[in-house]
Amino acid sequence: MVLLDHAAVSQDAAVRVRGLSVVYRTDVGERAAVRSVDLDLSPGQITGIVGESGSGKSTLALALLNAVPKPGRIAAGSIEVGDLGEITGLSGRRLRHLRGGEIGYVFQASQNSLNPLKTIGKQLLDLGRSHGVDDLRGMVRDAGELAGRMGLDGKRVLDSYQHELSGGMRQRVGIMFALVLNARVLVLDEPTTALDMLSQVAVLDIVREIHRERGLATVIITHDMGVVAEMADRIAVMYGGRLVEVGPAVEVLRDPRHPYTRALIRAIPRLVGDPEAASALPGRPPDLVTLPQQGCVFRERCPLALPICATLDPAMTHDGMRGVACHAADGTPSSSEDEDRNEPIQAGGEKTS
Amino acid sequence: MIEATGIAKTYPARGGGLVERRDVVALRGVDFSLPAGGAVSFIGESGCGKTTLGRILSGVESHDGGRLVIDGVDVDATDKHKRRAAFRRVQLVHQDPYSALNPTRTVGNILGDPLRRRARETRASRGWVEQRAREVLELVGLEPDTVLPKYPHTLSGGQRQRVVIARALTADPAVLVADEAVSMIDVSLRLGILGLLRDLRERLGVALLFITHDVATARYVGVEGEIYVIYRGQVIERGPTDQVIQAPVHPYTQCLLSSIPVMRGIEEPGPDRLMPSAGPEAAEQDSPGCLFAARCPLATDVCRRERPVLTPIPGTGQEHACHHPAVRSVVPVPVG
Amino acid sequence: MSTTVDPVVAAVGRRTPKHHFWHGLRVVMLRRPSRIVGAGICALFAFLAVFGPHLYPANLPIDPTAIFQGPSSQHWLGTDFEGTDVLALLVTGTRYVLEAAAFASLFTVVIGTTVGLVAGYQRGLSDSSLMKVTDFVLTVPGFPLLIVLSTVWDFGAPASMGLVLGITGWGGLARAVRSQTLSLRERGFIEAARGLDLPAAHIVFRELLPNVAPYIAMSLLLTFTGFVYAEVGLFFLGVVPFTVNNWGVMLNLAVQNGALSATSALSYLLAPLVAILLLTLGVVLVLDAFDELFNPRLREG
Numbered sequence: 009m010v011l012l013d014h015a016a017v018s019q020d021a022a023v024r025v026r027g028l029s030v031v032y033r034t035d036v037g038e039r040a041a042v043r044s045v046d047l048d049l050s051p052g053q054i055t056g057i058v059g060e061s062g063s064g065k066s067t068l069a070l071a072l073l074n075a076v077p078k079p080g081r082i083a084a085g086s087i088e089v090g091d092l093g094e095i096t097g098l099s100g101r102r103l104r105h106l107r108g109g110e111i112g113y114v115f116q117a118s119q120n121s122l123n124p125l126k127t128i129g130k131q132l133l134d135l136g137r138s139h140g141v142d143d144l145r146g147m148v149r150d151a152g153e154l155a156g157r158m159g160l161d162g163k164r165v166l167d168s169y170q171h172e173l174s175g176g177m178r179q180r181v182g183i184m185f186a187l188v189l190n191a192r193v194l195v196l197d198e199p200t201t202a203l204d205m206l207s208q209v210a211v212l213d214i215v216r217e218i219h220r221e222r223g224l225a226t227v228i229i230t231h232d233m234g235v236v237a238e239m240a241d242r243i244a245v246m247y248g249g250r251l252v253e254v255g256p257a258v259e260v261l262r263d264p265r266h267p268y269t270r271a272l273i274r275a276i277p278r279l280v281g282d283p284e285a286a287s288a289l290p291g292r293p294p295d296l297v298t299l300p301q302q303g304c305v306f307r308e309r310c311p312l313a314l315p316i317c318a319t320l321d322p323a324m325t326h327d328g329m330r331g332v333a334c335h336a337a338d339g340t341p342s343s344s345e346d347e348d349r350n351e352p353i354q355a356g357g358e359k360t361s
Numbered sequence: 362m363i364e365a366t367g368i369a370k371t372y373p374a375r376g377g378g379l380v381e382r383r384d385v386v387a388l389r390g391v392d393f394s395l396p397a398g399g400a401v402s403f404i405g406e407s408g409c410g411k412t413t414l415g416r417i418l419s420g421v422e423s424h425d426g427g428r429l430v431i432d433g434v435d436v437d438a439t440d441k442h443k444r445r446a447a448f449r450r451v452q453l454v455h456q457d458p459y460s461a462l463n464p465t466r467t468v469g470n471i472l473g474d475p476l477r478r479r480a481r482e483t484r485a486s487r488g489w490v491e492q493r494a495r496e497v498l499e500l501v502g503l504e505p506d507t508v509l510p511k512y513p514h515t516l517s518g519g520q521r522q523r524v525v526i527a528r529a530l531t532a533d534p535a536v537l538v539a540d541e542a543v544s545m546i547d548v549s550l551r552l553g554i555l556g557l558l559r560d561l562r563e564r565l566g567v568a569l570l571f572i573t574h575d576v577a578t579a580r581y582v583g584v585e586g587e588i589y590v591i592y593r594g595q596v597i598e599r600g601p602t603d604q605v606i607q608a609p610v611h612p613y614t615q616c617l618l619s620s621i622p623v624m625r626g627i628e629e630p631g632p633d634r635l636m637p638s639a640g641p642e643a644a645e646q647d648s649p650g651c652l653f654a655a656r657c658p659l660a661t662d663v664c665r666r667e668r669p670v671l672t673p674i675p676g677t678g679q680e681h682a683c684h685h686p687a688v689r690s691v692v693p694v695p696v697g
Numbered sequence: 698m699s700t701t702v703d704p705v706v707a708a709v710g711r712r713t714p715k716h717h718f719w720h721g722l723r724v725v726m727l728r729r730p731s732r733i734v735g736a737g738i739c740a741l742f743a744f745l746a747v748f749g750p751h752l753y754p755a756n757l758p759i760d761p762t763a764i765f766q767g768p769s770s771q772h773w774l775g776t777d778f779e780g781t782d783v784l785a786l787l788v789t790g791t792r793y794v795l796e797a798a799a800f801a802s803l804f805t806v807v808i809g810t811t812v813g814l815v816a817g818y819q820r821g822l823s824d825s826s827l828m829k830v831t832d833f834v835l836t837v838p839g840f841p842l843l844i845v846l847s848t849v850w851d852f853g854a855p856a857s858m859g860l861v862l863g864i865t866g867w868g869g870l871a872r873a874v875r876s877q878t879l880s881l882r883e884r885g886f887i888e889a890a891r892g893l894d895l896p897a898a899h900i901v902f903r904e905l906l907p908n909v910a911p912y913i914a915m916s917l918l919l920t921f922t923g924f925v926y927a928e929v930g931l932f933f934l935g936v937v938p939f940t941v942n943n944w945g946v947m948l949n950l951a952v953q954n955g956a957l958s959a960t961s962a963l964s965y966l967l968a969p970l971v972a973i974l975l976l977t978l979g980v981v982l983v984l985d986a987f988d989e990l991f992n993p994r995l996r997e998g
Binding site: 176202205212233257261262271273281287 | 406407517518519544547548549550551552553555556574575576577578580581606607616617618619620621622623624625626627636637640641692693694695
Binding site: 421445462463466475 | 888893899
């Protein structure tokens with residue numbers, strides 16, 4: 009089912025994902041880490057993809073680069089990126105152009121994706137050469153300027169090795185690498201994990217500024233609903249490889265329609281208000297092997313589970329700019345006690361009961 | 362339970378060869394007290410010294426100055442045996458559940474090793490070890506029969522963290538030092554572990570020392586908690602948890618609290634939000650004045666000249682180290 | 698760090714640990730057929746080492762009429778200077794070679810590992826004194842030392858050969874184990890073990906050793922082949938008196954008795970050399986499997 013984004017004209021979408029399924033080979037056969045996902049990423053919009061570990065969000069991001077690691081593969085669907093068109097079959101020079109030239113990918117700061125044995129500057133040159141950049145000097149100069157805009161001393165950073173930089177600095181260097189080839193899509197994988205609060209704010213501010221300046225299509229992938237709440241224009245919630253809810257950020261937060269989204273928001277430790285208003289999500293997120301193959305993937309942890317949830321995988325239904333994939337989402341709970349669960353969650357307040 | 366005065370720690374310069382390194386002062390005379398069954402949180406950025414302090418209090422690292430009394434025992438003025446016994450009552454829960462468990466040993470052995478040692482000491486009956494291992498697993502909410510034969514890499518992050526806590530419990534500790542105990546776990550699962558820690562405090566009377574950069578989690582350690590805000594090795598604000606969160610007076614605390622993400626749609630940013638005027642890289646040198654002055658948007662001359670000391674605010678139980686303290690409302694405000 | 702569960706690891710983690718190991722071993726071996734070949738070669742040599750001497754009479758027959766013959770249907774690898782079947786010599790000579798190398802490896806592992814673990818864990822005075830000894834052993838040139846030793850000591854028996862090779866050869870392993878230990882001891886579970894007052898012996902042998910074991914196993918295979926070369930070399934040079942036939946002895950006798958000048962004796966000369974090469978090949982192929990077995994991250998694709 010195609011998700012039409014009314015906030016931006018579809019034809020202008022920088023990335024268009026349709027019916028994407030990515031599977032991994034496991035001991036028990038092939039299992040879908042991402043199943044039938046439709047998503048549009050439009051320029052000028054920040055999309056936040058939220059989900060717990062194992063939800064498939066990172067796999068989805070890697071698929072955008074056609075970089076799904078073995079034993080995984082893209083099993084179905086299409087991904088169209090900008091001028092390159094369909095990218096699932098790309099290889100060679102065009103694939104390299106995709107990675108870096110069209111889509112800039114920023115790894116987590118904790119993952120040492122930088123070469124520890126080379127200076128940042130050298131790695132930048134390597135990047136330029138492998139992408140056939142003619143004016144390497146110009147590229148390095150631009151990179152230095154970009155670093156400066158992010159609050160780093162450009163020259164010093166280019167001469168440093170990875171271990172000489174703090175986590176926040178490494179994250180910013182990662183952003184610099186992702187943008188130095190003028191990509192129009194920026195993908196940030198858990199940009200704030202392993203950073204403390206102040207560094208987090210600094211990095212997010214920078215992302216926001218650069219996003220606005222360059223009119224990028226930005227994607228933030230995270231398990232932290234707070235980050236998404238702060239930054240995103242649109243939220244896409246993933247669970248067990250499926251997209252369960254999408255919509256404008258403010259609306260989804262104010263009035264979450266999928267029980268999982270509600271539970272995620274409720275599970276955040278609260279800084280103000282009644283601490284008891286927050287409660288942990290029962291159970292654990294599924295991994296590939298325990299993923300239910302039939303019916304709704306969330307039903308075992310869902311307070312609203314209906315009999316139909318065990319047999320029929322809910323399709324995404326749309327209501328204007330919002331979409332939700334749930335049998336119980338139209339507000340008919342399984343029993344009358346569950347009625348109050350459909351009330352929007354008020355921050356700091358008690359649930360009306 | 363723990364009384365610490367003037368704790369100081371400096372990491373000596375590792376000079377020589379091509380690399381010149383200066384001494385790193387991690388802690389500058391910290392005073393701290395934790396009553397039996399109490400709860401204290403240390404808040405601060407990375408590198409502020411909170412982790413070092415936690416490690417010193419649990420005996421993993423030594424301290425250079427000051428006095429540390431654990432369970433009535435002055436750890437510097439006693440013999441090795443008594444000192445070890447005192448530190449055994451303070452157990453550290455590491456932040457990284459992946460490296461905190463030996464990948465080559467089953468959970469049964471991970472719990473069994475310390476229990477067997479205690480059994481030898483106390484000449485416990487046969488079967489005590491197994492029984493106690495089951496007890497601590499149940500205390501942390503894990504199913505013993507499922508978990509005991511497993512190796513750590515087959516458990517999830519949350520389960521591993523619980524095993525780490527269970528292992529700490531085998532020593533019958535009086536204090537659990539949780540160093541970023543939930544930072545490496547998904548946000549959605551954090552409440553589970555936080556609830557467990559609070560539970561243990563209520564059921565077993567264990568005191569909690571919670572080290573974190575995420576202030577919200579500090580509220581979940583239970584009633585009558587205290588927050589210590591640490592900046593570059595110094596305590597710059599201290600007080601009852603909710604009081605410090607709602608009415609912080611030190612600009613650094615206010616910056617920290619301002620950096621909490623705002624859930625737009627449900628919350629609005631606090632009216633008086635504050636940001637540091639420079640990043641942590643700006644504050645490299647040691648200065649005679651306030652350590653935060655180089656980054657403080659409100660710093661004045663006196664701030665750069667004179668280092669403020671921790672002073673109580675009369676009638677509140679709160680303390681601060683600032684020349685211009687002022688209450689500011691910086692935390693997000695619920696909407697609707 | 699995001700706790701993304703590796704889907705393959707999670708799937709594999711369903712089983713019990715022992716099952717996991719054998720299953721993992723099978724998967725790894727099957728992934729590249731060369732590894733099975735390597736395992737087969739090693740198994741063959743092991744078989745020969747154990748059963749070889751039983752396949753032939755204690756004193757191999759001499760045939761003065763068939764000296765230095767090339768390969769034929771009677772003697773697949775030809776004959777030596779006395780007319781004895783070369784294949785028989787090779788097979789019966791395998792036991793000594795492998796036995797001595799095995800002993801040497803045993804001594805190296807025991808001494809090197811213990812020194813490395815203790816030095817790396819205790820640090821301080823123990824570390825510096827143990828490392829001084831290690832450095833001494835490392836800097837003294839092994840082979841010349843062995844030659845000198847041979848003048849005062851007859852270490853022709855496999856156990857003594859193994860002992861002497863092992864004693865001169867543990868330095869490298871000790872250093873490597875020490876550096877692994879130094880990095881391991883900073884890990885959370887070691888700190889926790891100390892905080893729980895577990896005795897040092899337990900920490901070293903029960904917590905640290907299993908984590909270093911894969912590395913030791915791999916390095917062992919390599920030093921094993923090194924010991925084979927060393928002992929063959931010693932016998933070839935004739936510095937060690939021999940009582941039992943082995944590959945080095947074959948080479949020595951071959952050259953001494955003029956095999957170099959008889960073209961038909963080529964197979965006699967080459968046989969032990971090829972045997973050594975084959976053994977090394979087998980070991981290296983198996984090593985490749987071990988590497989992947991112990992390092993799961995290499996398993997993807």
